[in-house]
Amino acid sequence: MKTIGIFGGGQLGSMLTQSIFKLGGNVCIYDESKNSVCSRQVAKFYQGSYHDETNLQEFNSNCDILTYEFENIPYTTVSKFSDKTIPNSNILKICQNRIYEKQFLQNHNLPIVRHIIIENEHELEEQLRAFSFPLILKSAKGGYDGKSQYIFNSEAEFKLLATQIINNPRFFPAVAEEKISLSKEVSCIIAQTQDGNIINFPIIENVHHDNILEYSICPARINTELSKTIIQYSTQIVKAFNLIGLIVIEFFLSTNSPKSDLSIDNTHIFINEIAPRPHNSGHLTIKACNLSQFDVLARILLNMPCNQPELILSGSICMINIFGESFLNNPNGNLNFQNCALSKNLIDLNIYGKTQAKLGRKMGHLTVNHIDAMSAIELAKISKASLSS
Ligand code: ADP
Ligand code: MG
Numbered sequence: 001m002k003t004i005g006i007f008g009g010g011q012l013g014s015m016l017t018q019s020i021f022k023l024g025g026n027v028c029i030y031d032e033s034k035n036s037v038c039s040r041q042v043a044k045f046y047q048g049s050y051h052d053e054t055n056l057q058e059f060n061s062n063c064d065i066l067t068y069e070f071e072n073i074p075y076t077t078v079s080k081f082s083d084k085t086i087p088n089s090n091i092l093k094i095c096q097n098r099i100y101e102k103q104f105l106q107n108h109n110l111p112i113v114r115h116i117i118i119e120n121e122h123e124l125e126e127q128l129r130a131f132s133f134p135l136i137l138k139s140a141k142g143g144y145d146g147k148s149q150y151i152f153n154s155e156a157e158f159k160l161l162a163t164q165i166i167n168n169p170r171f172f173p174a175v176a177e178e179k180i181s182l183s184k185e186v187s188c189i190i191a192q193t194q195d196g197n198i199i200n201f202p203i204i205e206n207v208h209h210d211n212i213l214e215y216s217i218c219p220a221r222i223n224t225e226l227s228k229t230i231i232q233y234s235t236q237i238v239k240a241f242n243l244i245g246l247i248v249i250e251f252f253l254s255t256n257s258p259k260s261d262l263s264i265d266n267t268h269i270f271i272n273e274i275a276p277r278p279h280n281s282g283h284l285t286i287k288a289c290n291l292s293q294f295d296v297l298a299r300i301l302l303n304m305p306c307n308q309p310e311l312i313l314s315g316s317i318c319m320i321n322i323f324g325e326s327f328l329n330n331p332n333g334n335l336n337f338q339n340c341a342l343s344k345n346l347i348d349l350n351i352y353g354k355t356q357a358k359l360g361r362k363m364g365h366l367t368v369n370h371i372d373a374m375s376a377i378e379l380a381k382i383s384k385a386s387l388s389s
Contacts, residue, residue: 001024001025001026002025002026002064002065002301002302003025003026003027003028003044003062003063003064003065004020004025004026004027004028004063004064004065004066004067004298004301004302005027005028005029005030005059005060005062005063005065005066005067006027006028006029006030006038006066006067006068006069007030007031007050007066007067007068007069007070007073007077007078008029008030008031008036008068008069008070008073009029009030009031009033009036009037009038009039009042009045009069010031010036010037010038010069010070010352011037011350011352011362012069012070012277012278013029013031013036013037013038013069014037014038014041014352015278015283015286015292015294015350016067016069016278016294016297016298017029017038017041017042018294019292019294019295019297019298020298020301020302022295022298023298023299023302023304025298025301025302026044027042027044028042028044028045028046028059028062028063029042029044029045029046030046030048030050030055030056030059031045031046031047032047032048032049032050033047034047035354035355037352037353037354040353044062046058046059050073050074050077051074051077056077056080060080060081063084064084065084065085065086065301065302066078066081066084066085066086067085067086067087067245067277067297067301068085068092068276068277069277069278070144070277071092071095071096071275071276071277072096072141072142072144073092075089075092075093075096078092079093086244086245086300086301087241087243087244087245087246087247087276087277088242088244088245091241091243091245091247091276092276094241094274095247095273095274095275095276096141097140097141098138098139098140098141098143098175098273099117099140099173099175101273101274102115102175104240105237105271108236108237108240110233110236110237110271111268111269111270111271112270112271113177113178113180113252113270113272114177114178115175115176115177115178116131116175116176117140117173117174117175118137118172118173118174118175118176119172119173120169120172120173121165121166121167121168121169121171121172124162124165124166124172124174125162125166127176128152128155128158128176129155131176131178132178133152133153133154133155133157133158134151134152134153134154134178134179135151135152135176135177135178135179136149136150136151136152136176136177136179137149137150137152137165137174137175137176138174138175138176138177139171139172139174140172140173140174140175145211145212145213145360145362146208146210146211146212148171149211150165151179151211153179180252180254180270181254181255181256182252182253182254183253183254183255183256183267184205184220184221184222184253185205185206185207185208185250185251185252185253185272186203186204186205186206186220186222186230186250186251186253187203187204187206187216187248187249187250187251187279187281187282188200188201188203188204188230188231188233188234188248188249188251189201189204189246189247189248189278189279189281189282189285189293189296190231190234190235190237190238190246190247190248190249191238191243191245191246191247191296191297191300191306192238192243192244192245192300193244193299193300193305193306194244194300194303195305197305197306198235198238199296199306199307199308199309200231200234200235200308201282201285201289201293201309202218202219202220202289202311203218203219203220203222203227203230203231204216204217204218204220204281204282204284205217205218205219205220205221205222205373206250206281210360212321212323212360213280213281213321214320214321215318215319215320215321215377215380215381216280216281216283216284216318216319217316217317217318217373217376217377218284218285218288218311218316218317219311219316221373222253222267223265225265226253226265226267226269229269230251230269233249233251233269233271234249237249237271237274244300245276245297245300245301246277246278246293246296246297246300247274247275247276247277248274248275248277248278248279248281248282248293249271249273249274249275250271250272250273250274250275251269251270251271251272252269252270252271252272253267253268253269253270254267254268254270255267255268277297278293278294278297279293280321280362280365281319283319283348283350283365283367284317284318284319284348284367285309286348286350286367287313287317287347287348287367287369288311288312288313288317288347288367288369289309289310289311289312290309290310290312291306291307291309292309295309296309313347313369315369315370315371315372315376316369316370316371316372316373316375316376317347317367317368317369317376318367318368318370318373318376318377318379318380319348319365319366319367319380320365320366320367320368320380320381320383320384321362321364321365322335322351322362322363322364322365322366322384322387323359323360323361323362323363324357324358324359324360324361324363325359325360325388326363326384326387326388327357327363327388328357328359329388330388333357335351335387335388336386336387336388336389337349337387338386339383339386339389340366340383340384340386340387343368343379343383345368345369345370345376345379346366346367346368346379346383347367347368347369348365348366348367349364349366349367350364350365350366351363351364352364366380366383366384367380368380368383
């Protein structure tokens with residue numbers, strides 16, 4: 001059986017590992033931290049710097065196919081092994097840099113939010129003044145979970161932090177995007193198998209708090225026409241990438257913003273960003289679908305056939321993230337499973353086993369199934385709250 005090497009040993013790598021194991025595959029993990037989530041579960045765990053040539057070569061020599069669970073793995077590390085990396089390293093290069101990503105989407109006439117590129121700290125003040133507030137300033141590289149970005153509703157807000165940002169040249173290059181009024185955020189998980197079969201999951205609706213994903217709902221509360229258009233755009237991206245593997249595309253929907261090229265029922269669609277890997281919003285597919293996002297990627301990596309995944313539950317499914325706060329709010333620094341674990345609507349509870357709980361750090365998630373979205377969201381929130389009661 002084949003051995004799949006995964007760059008990154010966090011929760012995404014861990015859930016992917018379980019899907020590969022189910023199909024009889026072997027897994028090697030490479031991560032910089034010896035305490036990463038996967039270190040608990042994978043026998044062949046390589047701990048080392050992403051620039052440690054010897055360690056990387058040894059890891060590579062034990063693997064048939066390589067993939068990555070996180071787009072912030074250095075491109076130069078992954079591109080050394082481009083002949084056996086899925087998705088190919090060129091896709092990683094584009095998705096790990098917001099400037100390349102926007103250029104790619106623009107070149108393919110796909111709708112994105114109005115933005116400017118700011119090459120360095122010297123240009124920042126002048127360029128932002130010429131743009132318009134409110135805006136979101138994002139470092140081109142390295143951000144995730146709302147990190148490395150600033151929301152400025154006015155020039156006065158920007159002035160308060162201007163010196164701090166200018167004194168951090170590593171923040172640049174950056175992009176400033178118009179902060180649009182969002183009516184919804186959704187994601188489309190889409191994949192292409194090695195023999196050219198394109199498959200997608202039902203569209204998932206995402207609710208963020210402080211720019212981090214709080215919970216996801218499936219099916220998304222959008223009409224069929226909108227859903228079809230989102231899948232059409234996503235398919236266009238898969239083809240433009242010549243993708244083998246799985247990607248997740250984040251969309252902004254707005255009923256009250258400057259026009260994008262496309263509007264359906266007065267809803268404007270914008271592509272926010274592309275993750276070249278499984279995604280937090282897709283965790284609900286583990287129990288809600290006959291094949292999860294990890295199962296689909298595992299099949300592609302192992303070059304096995306794969307059908308279109310289907311929802312196997314009726315009603316609505318809600319996945320809610322469990323952050324470090326849930327641990328820290330308890331006097332003993334742990335979770336209280338007493339009330340939560342008994343609900344029959346709770347269909348998944350996954351605690352990643354991270355050694356340290358921190359504010360805003362994703363420590364686990366839980367998924368519930370209920371008759372409609374409102375009930376599912378409410379129960380997910382209650383179940384989560386009970387963990388720290
Ligand atoms: P990350 O890589 O950290 O996920 P995103 O660019 O997806 O960064 O931004 C995180 C969240 O911040 C988005 O899901 C959305 O809720 C909000 N956001 C980002 N850009 C904009 C924008 N231009 N207008 C309005 N909200 C935005
Ligand atoms: Mg995002």
